[in-house]
Amino acid sequence: MLQETKSITSNEISFSDFKKEVLNDYKIAKISRECSLLGRREVLTGKAKFGIFGDGKEVPQLAMAKAFKKGDFRSGYYRDQTFMMALGELSAQQFFAGLYAHADIKADPMSAGRQMGGHFATHSLNEDGSWKNLTKQYNSSSDISPTAGQMPRLLGLAQASKVYRNEKSVQKNTHFSINGNEVAWGTIGNASTSEGLFFETINAAGVLQVPMVMSVWDDEYGISVHAKYQTTKESISEILKGFQRDSKHNGYEIFVVNGWDYVQLMDVYQKAANIAREEHVPVLIHVKELTQPQGHSTSGSHERYKEKERLQWEKDHDCINKMREWILEFELETQDGEILRFVDSEEELILIEKQAKKEVAEAKKEAWNAYLNEIKLDLSKVVSILDDVAKKSKNGAFINKYKSDLSALIEPTKKDVLSTARKCLRYLKDENIAEKTALQQFIKNAIDIAFDKYSSHLTNESSKSVLHISEKLPSYSQEKNIVDARVIMRDNFDALLTKHPEILIFGEDAGFIGDVNQGLEGLQEKFGNIRISDTGIREATIIGQGIGLAMRGLRPIAEVQYLDYLLYALQIMSDDLATLRYRTFGKQKAPLIVRTRGHRLEGIWHAGSPLGAIINSLRGIHVLVPRNMTKAAGFYNTLLEGDDPALVIECLNGYRLKEELPTNLGEFKTAIGVVETIKSGSDMTVVSYGSTLRLVEEAAKELQQVGIDIEIIDAQSLLPFDLKHECVKSLEKTNKLLVVDEDVPGGASAYILQEIVENQNGYLYLDSKPATLTAKAHRPAYGTDGDYFSKPSTEDIFEKIYEMMHEYNPYKFKRLY
Numbered sequence: 001m002l003q004e005t006k007s008i009t010s011n012e013i014s015f016s017d018f019k020k021e022v023l024n025d026y027k028i029a030k031i032s033r034e035c036s037l038l039g040r041r042e043v044l045t046g047k048a049k050f051g052i053f054g055d056g057k058e059v060p061q062l063a064m065a066k067a068f069k070k071g072d073f074r075s076g077y078y079r080d081q082t083f084m085m086a087l088g089e090l091s092a093q094q095f096f097a098g099l100y101a102h103a104d105i106k107a108d109p110m111s112a113g114r115q116m117g118g119h120f121a122t123h124s125l126n127e128d129g130s131w132k133n134l135t136k137q138y139n140s141s142s143d144i145s146p147t148a149g150q151m152p153r154l155l156g157l158a159q160a161s162k163v164y165r166n167e168k169s170v171q172k173n174t175h176f177s178i179n180g181n182e183v184a185w186g187t188i189g190n191a192s193t194s195e196g197l198f199f200e201t202i203n204a205a206g207v208l209q210v211p212m213v214m215s216v217w218d219d220e221y222g223i224s225v226h227a228k229y230q231t232t233k234e235s236i237s238e239i240l241k242g243f244q245r246d247s248k249h250n251g252y253e254i255f256v257v258n259g260w261d262y263v264q265l266m267d268v269y270q271k272a273a274n275i276a277r278e279e280h281v282p283v284l285i286h287v288k289e290l291t292q293p294q295g296h297s298t299s300g301s302h303e304r305y306k307e308k309e310r311l312q313w314e315k316d317h318d319c320i321n322k323m324r325e326w327i328l329e330f331e332l333e334t335q336d337g338e339i340l341r342f343v344d345s346e347e348e349l350i351l352i353e354k355q356a357k358k359e360v361a362e363a364k365k366e367a368w369n370a371y372l373n374e375i376k377l378d379l380s381k382v383v384s385i386l387d388d389v390a391k392k393s394k395n396g397a398f399i400n401k402y403k404s405d406l407s408a409l410i411e412p413t414k415k416d417v418l419s420t421a422r423k424c425l426r427y428l429k430d431e432n433i434a435e436k437t438a439l440q441q442f443i444k445n446a447i448d449i450a451f452d453k454y455s456s457h458l459t460n461e462s463s464k465s466v467l468h469i470s471e472k473l474p475s476y477s478q479e480k481n482i483v484d485a486r487v488i489m490r491d492n493f494d495a496l497l498t499k500h501p502e503i504l505i506f507g508e509d510a511g512f513i514g515d516v517n518q519g520l521e522g523l524q525e526k527f528g529n530i531r532i533s534d535t536g537i538r539e540a541t542i543i544g545q546g547i548g549l550a551m552r553g554l555r556p557i558a559e560v561q562y563l564d565y566l567l568y569a570l571q572i573m574s575d576d577l578a579t580l581r582y583r584t585f586g587k588q589k590a591p592l593i594v595r596t597r598g599h600r601l602e603g604i605w606h607a608g609s610p611l612g613a614i615i616n617s618l619r620g621i622h623v624l625v626p627r628n629m630t631k632a633a634g635f636y637n638t639l640l641e642g643d644d645p646a647l648v649i650e651c652l653n654g655y656r657l658k659e660e661l662p663t664n665l666g667e668f669k670t671a672i673g674v675v676e677t678i679k680s681g682s683d684m685t686v687v688s689y690g691s692t693l694r695l696v697e698e699a700a701k702e703l704q705q706v707g708i709d710i711e712i713i714d715a716q717s718l719l720p721f722d723l724k725h726e727c728v729k730s731l732e733k734t735n736k737l738l739v740v741d742e743d744v745p746g747g748a749s750a751y752i753l754q755e756i757v758e759n760q761n762g763y764l765y766l767d768s769k770p771a772t773l774t775a776k777a778h779r780p781a782y783g784t785d786g787d788y789f790s791k792p793s794t795e796d797i798f799e800k801i802y803e804m805m806h807e808y809n810p811y812k813f814k815r816l817y
Contacts, residue, residue, distance in 0.1 A: 015332070015340050022342055023352065025086070025262075026327060029058040029320050030356035032082040035095045036294060038364055039117065043298040047368065047411070048099040051298040052118050054079040056291040057217050059319035060257075062086050063265035064215060067273035068185060071135040071178060073552070075154035076187035078118030078143055079217065083187075087138045089122055092363035093370075102371040103453040105585045111142070112453070112585040119143040123587040124551065129462030129643070131553060133175040135182070141551055142584045146575050148188060148195035152541045153576055155201050156548020156556070158184035158210035162280055163554060167530045169501035176553035183276045184548070186214040191222020193236045197540055197572075202252075202284070204541045206243055209250050211276040213269075213283045217259070219290040224305040237286035245281065253283045259290035260322035291318050324349060378417050378446070383407050385442060386424055389435045395427035418446050457586035458620050459644065459720075466622065466642035467723070471671035474630055474662035485629035486655035488662070489519035492633035495666030497527050500555055500640055506533040507542055507559025507595070516561060517597065517655040539568035543594065547577050550590035555640060563598025563649055564608045570617055577645050578620035591643035593636065594621075597650040599691035599742060602787050606652075607780040609690070612747025614647070615718050622646040622672055623719040625689040630659055631716065634670030641669070651691045673723035674716065677730065681711035684736040684801060687727060687752055689715040692742050692792060699797040707812070708805055710734075718748060721755045728760035736808065737762065737770040738801060742791045745774045768808050773800045 036053035043051040054061065057079050065086035074080070084090035094108060095117065103113035110121050121142035126132055141153055164170060165180025188198065193216060205212050216236050220227045227234040237256045245251035253275050257268045265287075272283040291314040295302030303311065315321070327349065332340040343349055386403040390396035406412070406420045421443050428436045459465070497503050505520060511534035514521035524532035535542050539560050546558035560566050566573075573594070580590050601607045615623050622644055626632040632650045639646050662668055678693075679700060688696045693714055700710050711730050715721060731737055737756060739749040749772035756762040757770055773792050780790035799816060806813040 019340075019342050022327065025062045026320075026323060026349070027352050027356055028086050029062060029082060029323065030353055031092055031360055032058050032085055033293075033320055034357050034360035035081065035092055038360055039096070039099055040294055040298055042096070042099060042364070048117070049101070050116050051099060052078050052116070052296070053294065054081040054118070055293045056219060056314075056319065057259070058082040059262055059323050060215065060217065060259045060265050060269075060287045060290070063262070063269040064185065064187075066266060067213075067269040068138065069183075069273075069277075070138055071182040072139065072185060073157040073182065073548075074120075074138075074140040074185045074187070075150045075157055075548070076120070076140070076143060076185070077147075077150055077189065077192070078116075078145065079189070080120060080143075080187055081118060084120050084140065089138055089140065090120065092360050093367045096364045096367035097371065100367060100371045102367070104374075105587070107367070107370055109587075111583050114454070114583050114585065115143070116145075119145070119583075121584050121588060123584075125587055125589060129460070129464055129586070129589070131175060134552065135175060135178050141548070142580060142588055144575050144579070144583075146571065147192040148197040149572065149575050151186065151188070151195075151197045151201035152544020152572050153547045153551070154184055154186040154212060154214075154544070155204055155208070155210065155541050156545040156550070157552060158205060158212035158282070158548070159208055159545055160184075160549050160552035160554060161211050162208070163504065163530060163549070165280070167528075169531075170554065173502070173553055180211075180280070181277055183211045183213055183273060186212060188214070188216055189222065190216050190218035190220070190227060190236060191225065191230045194222075194230050200538050200541050201544065202240065202243065204536065204538055204545075205282040206251055207536065209280055210282060211280045213272045213276050213285065215285045215287055217290055218286060218288045219292050221292065221296070221302075221306075223296045224300075224302075235286070237284065240284060243284070250281075253281055254286070255283065256286045256288060259287040260317055260319040262323050262326055289317055293318060372411065375412055375414055375417065378414070379406060379409070379412050381442060382417055382421050385435070385438050386421075389424065389428065389433070389439055392433045392435055393428060393431055398427055399424050414446075414450070418443065418450075421446070457581045457584075459622075460581065460589070460642070461586065462643075464643045466638055466644045466646075466672050467720070469638050469641050469669060469671065471634075471674065472664075472667065472669040474634070474668040475664045476660055477663050481661040482658050483661045484655065485657050485659045486517050486519050486521075488629045488633055488659055488665075489650070489655075490514070490521050490523070491661070492636065492665045493520060493523060494526070496636060496640060497523065497531060499666050502553065502555040503557065503640070504531050504533070504549060504554055505557040505559065505595075506535050506545065508535055508537055508561045510534060510559045515559065517652075519650075519655070539565050540572050543569040543572045543577065543592075546592040546594065547572070547580075547590045550592040550645075551588065555591065555593075557593045557595050557636075560594060560596045562601075562606055562652070563596050563610070564605055566594075566596055566614070566647075567610070570614070573621065573647075574617040578618045580620075580645075582620055589643055590645060591639075592645045593639050594645075594647045595650070596647070597652040599649070599651055599653065600787060600791065601652050602780075602783050604779045604782055604786075607787065607791075609742045609775070610747070611718060611741065611743045612751065615748060615751055618647065618719065620645070621719065622717060624648045624672065624717045625715060626670065627651065627690060627693045627714055627716070628654055628657070628659055630662065630668075631670050633662075633665070634668050635672070637666060638669040638672060646672075649690065653691055670716065672717050673720040675722045675724075675726050676714045676716055677711065677726065678714050679710070679712040681709040681734065683708050683734060683805065684710045684738060685713060685727065685730040685734045686710050686738045686740060686797075686801070687713045687715055687756070688740040689718070690741070692740055695792065695794050696740055696797055698794045699801065702794070702798050703801055706802070708801060710801060715752060718751070721752065722760070725760045727756045728762045728765070731756070731762045731765040735765055735767040736804060737766065738773060738804065739771070740773045740792055740797060740800075742775045744777050745772070747774065749774050768804060771800065771804060773797060
């Protein structure tokens with residue numbers, strides 16, 4: 001059994017221990033390489049669907065593992081298998097279980113088969129969803145495939161150490177940090193450094209001066225594209241020299257090292273770790289002269305685009321081969337004249353190599369059998385059921401054919417088994433035989449089990465889910481205290497920051513001036529510039545900061561200044577934050593709150609309401625659309641009682657409107673997934689949200705003057721929407737439905753319509769065609785008139801409702817046009 005790799009740099013280590021560690025490292029490298037080689041074959045034989053491996057990167061990852069300590073975090077990419085093996089966090093059998101997509105978290109602890117192989121994670125949560133002691137374990141944040149997508153999160157993971165070291169209010173949280181001594185380790189391929197997310201993160205980490213060690217694995221290619229087409233000067237360390245710190249300026253420490261040089265790698269990684277850990281200075285390690293023995297992935301061959309000379313160079317400079325040469329050549333003469341060697345002959349290394357090959361072959365076999373045997377059990381059940389059914393059914397010949405085909409499969413999939421069962425059930429649709437029930441029950445059970453294996457944990461399923469938190473109404477003093485609505489936000493945040501020392505709020509203009517709408521006015525002065533801070537104009541890494549901080553036990557509120565600017569960060573929110581619980585089978589969480597403001601402002605780039613794009617990209621995040629600041633404050637209060645990620649969109653034109661100041665600031669709560677009927681009516685149900693809701697209310701007053709009484713429902717939250725199905729209860733009374741919003745046609749209004757008409761069966765109560773009223777398909781034009789003609793106006797709402805009432809009763813409601 002392999003031991004996890006340990007630091008070998010201590011002055012007190014004996015040569016015997018040194019030798020043991022070196023040979024153990026060599027075996028880990030060989031096991032990892034054998035996994036890559038066999039993994040590729042498994043893909044080419046069809047047992048696995050896709051393979052992307054860490055071959056050629058083994059030795060630098062051994063060095064990184066030696067400098068990595070418990071409590072540290074990794075945010076890497078899909079070639080770091082040797083690193084995970086060196087820490088003891090990935091076995092060869094688990095490697096293959098992931099490759100086969102074994103949908104069992106015990107077999108594949110990285111993702112329960114939900115991600116393709118090479119995507120690594122450790123478990124941050126206990127079975128009940130509570131935090132583990134992260135300082136007592138090695139931590140790997142869950143990988144994602146999008147290139148450079150791991151970078152923004154890395155920034156937040158590193159920043160958390162700085163917060164824990166410098167913010168006294170959270171230093172008691174010793175299960176997340178020990179005095180901020182933890183380092184966040186990033187890895188990326190050289191070609192992916194061309195991505196904007198890489199540069200944005202590098203710049204932000206240099207500004208923030210966080211303990212981050214960034215390794216660039218450089219093998220000169222990005223798939224088939226050479227570095228000369230990827231990077232200026234063909235060297236990321238060359239073009240980042242301006243980031244090098246000096247006596248006058250903060251910045252980075254930058255190291256360049258060859259990826260096949262075991263001794264130099266060990267030295268560089270220890271130095272890098274010490275600088276980051278002790279001084280909280282970011283470090284870049286450019287690891288050059290690496291190779292890709294099998295090419296980029298199983299989707300192609302690198303022989304197609306690399307010249308013979310390059311291929312030969314790669315063989316000569318393969319990092320494992322170089323390590324092997326070093327081990328064989330190593331000699332050390334002691335003071336007594338004794339010659340110390342790692343091995344006395346090459347046979348010792350050959351034996352290690354044979355052992356590694358054997359262990360990996362056995363692990364592959366065990367992983368495949370574990371995966372296949374589970375399926376074969378179900379296959380046997382179905383074959384037995386079909387055998388019984390065929391004997392009684394008039395369509396027995398057809399069923400027997402399906403049974404025979406299924407039985408003949410040597411390597412069946414779950415799809416094969418369930419698909420056969422479902423097809424056979426069709427032949428029994430007109431028959432009432434007892435054996436049919438067994439087949440039906442098998443299918444139902446299989447689908448239920450499949451939901452847990454493939455569709456669970458999209459959102460929080462623990463007791464900490466915010467959906468369990470009930471509404472708590474604001475309370476008010478006897479004498480009304482009417483204020484600008486932004487005061488409610490400010491004073492509520494004040495109460496929350498006092499109540500929850502783990503809260504950090506940051507974003508563009510969020511700190512010194514207290515955000516552009518003064519919702520944080522004076523709070524930086526009161527709580528300090530760690531808890532309330534400004535950032536650069538860099539939306540993607542603002543979200544990344546929030547994800548990383550939240551993964552380390554803090555409660556960040558990341559502010560994106562305007563809703564339109566959220567598009568800069570949508571990829572990170574969609575690919576990382578929204579999928580985190582899902583892709584880790586509920587073993588990691590990041591309860592980040594994203595705060596923004598949007599809806600009606602008079603400008604093409606500041607007045608968008610792209611809710612359709614947002615809700616269809618962010619499944620896994622609660623999307624909340626409060627109509628006023630009291631409702632918004634209530635959402636923040638609710639979210640901070642649970643641990644779900646959420647996006648809160650405040651009404652941009654609502655900060656100066658007047659609202660009554662509650663007396664129970666920080667305590668009242670707006671329920672999530674619950675609509676509110678803000679006006680009862682009998683003629684039509686009108687559903688809307690956000691700023692447009694005020695226009696609906698204005699139109700309702702004018703409609704009453706012509707004898708139309710509408711019921712107005714505030715959606716309040718789009719993800720989730722109306723969990724209690726209040727909308728369909730309204731339709732039972734009004735029998736007519738209009739959804740109004742300022743998104744583009746087919747956007748959030750279409751989503752709401754489907755929720756009510758299809759999912760709530762609202763179609764059963766409709767007397768006329770349901771309708772939507774939206775903005776135009778284009779961005780809103782500039783100015784007051786641009787707003788009027790681009791988005792629904794009070795007149796548009798009035799006339800749409802009147803037109804629908806005319807269709808319903810043309811005699812009473814004569815045509816307007």
